[in-house]
Amino acid sequence: MDAMRQRLRVPVYYDFASTLCYVAHRVAERLAPDLDELGIEFVWTPLDLADLLGIQRGAELLPARRDNAARVASELGVPVSMPREWMDSRAALAVAVALGDTARGATWRERVWSEVYEVQRPLDEPDAVVALARGIGVELAAGELDACERTLAATTFEASQSMVTGVPTFMLGEWAFGGIQEDTTMRAVLRRFAERRRSGRM
Numbered sequence: 001m002d003a004m005r006q007r008l009r010v011p012v013y014y015d016f017a018s019t020l021c022y023v024a025h026r027v028a029e030r031l032a033p034d035l036d037e038l039g040i041e042f043v044w045t046p047l048d049l050a051d052l053l054g055i056q057r058g059a060e061l062l063p064a065r066r067d068n069a070a071r072v073a074s075e076l077g078v079p080v081s082m083p084r085e086w087m088d089s090r091a092a093l094a095v096a097v098a099l100g101d102t103a104r105g106a107t108w109r110e111r112v113w114s115e116v117y118e119v120q121r122p123l124d125e126p127d128a129v130v131a132l133a134r135g136i137g138v139e140l141a142a143g144e145l146d147a148c149e150r151t152l153a154a155t156t157f158e159a160s161q162s163m164v165t166g167v168p169t170f171m172l173g174e175w176a177f178g179g180i181q182e183d184t185t186m187r188a189v190l191r192r193f194a195e196r197r198r199s200g201r202m
Contacts, residue, residue, distance in 0.1 A: 005148060006039070007039045007040065007041050007111065008038075008039060008040045008193075008194055008197055009040075009041050009043050010040055010041065010043065010170055010171060010190075010193075011043045011045045011170075011171040011195075012024070012028075012042045012043065012044050012045060012168055012170050012171070013045050013046075013047040013159055013164055013167050013168065013169040013171070014045070014046065014047065014167050014168050015046070015047055015048065015049040015089055015093065015094075015167050016087075016089040016092050016093060016112050016113070016116060016123060016193055017048075017049060017083075017086055017087045017088075017089040017100070017123075018049060018167050018168070019069040019070075019073065019080060019082050019083075019117065020069055020072060020073075020167070020168060020179070020180060021167050021168045022071075022078075022080060022113050022117040023072060023073045023076055023078045023080065023182040024048065024082075024116050025079045025110075025113050025182055026076075026127055027076055027078065027110065027180055027183065027186065028042055030183060030196055031183060031186060031187065031190075033102075034187050034190070035190070037195065038191060038194045040190055040193075040194055042170075042185060042190050044094045044096075044101070044105070044106075045092075045110060045140070045155065046093040046152055046155065047093075047152075047155060047159050047164070047167055048089070048090060048152055048153065048156045049166070049167050050086065050088075050089075051134045051153065051156050052159070052160055052164070052165075052166075053088075053165075053166070055086050055087040056086065057086060057087070058085055058086065058087075058124070059085060059086050060084060060086075061083070061084060061085065063083075066082060068085075069082060072180065074180060075182065076180065076182055076183075080117050080118075081117055081118060081120045082109075082117070083117075083120070083122060084114065085122075087116070087122055087123050087124050088123070088124040089123055090144060090149055090152065091123065091129040091149075092112050092123045092129050092132070093144045093152050094140075094148035094150075094152055095108055095110065095129060095133050095138065095140060095145070095148070095155070096108055096112075096120075097148040097149075097151050097155075098140055098144060098145070098148045099138065104136065104138070106140070107136050107160050108133070108136060111132055111135065111136055112132065115132060116121055126190075148186055150179060162174075162176060163176045164176050164180040165178065166178050166179070168180055168182050172189070172190075172193040172197075172199060175193075175194070177189065
């Protein structure tokens with residue numbers, strides 16, 4: 001493949017507990033043809049936002065946070081049913097770590113996003129994550145999940161060292177581009193990144 005057209009892998013830090021990450025997931029689906037044209041591949045990378053920002057798991061979401069997420073979802077045309085509390089997403093994220101950047105990993109993300117933000121089933125009920133994983137044919141021993149949670153903690157720390165302060169965050173080279181914008185803005189940002197990256201200017 002011509003070096004100028006090698007696919008650019010863009011890590012996207014996310015947390016299943018974040019409504020805005022669900023919105024970003026749906027926007028990314030719409031942008032798939034643009035990503036293909038630009039030769040960009042999103043690499044969805046789990047991050048524990050509660051650990052990163054010191055958010056209390058299980059705490060009721062502040063009205064301002066809920067209002068902002070609802071506004072962004074509405075502006076971007078993504079219907080969403082928002083949880084009232086900040087869920088403990090660590091087990092679901094640990095499964096994502098275990099499955100990695102694979103087709104099964106993509107299936108897992110879609111399953112969790114739809115269960116939480118469409119069906120409104122919380123992740124932190126007893127055995128909820130285990131049942132969801134079994135639904136896509138994934139069985140993980142407790143020791144495996146523990147190891148993946150340790151990897152999640154390490155990834156979260158590394159992200160903090162790269163100036164990641166929230167989710168979703170798109171790592172455009174060394175630049176941490178936080179949040180999700182409307183489609184036209186995302187296309188422009190990603191096109192500029194691809195052009196600069198391939199020309200060696202970043």
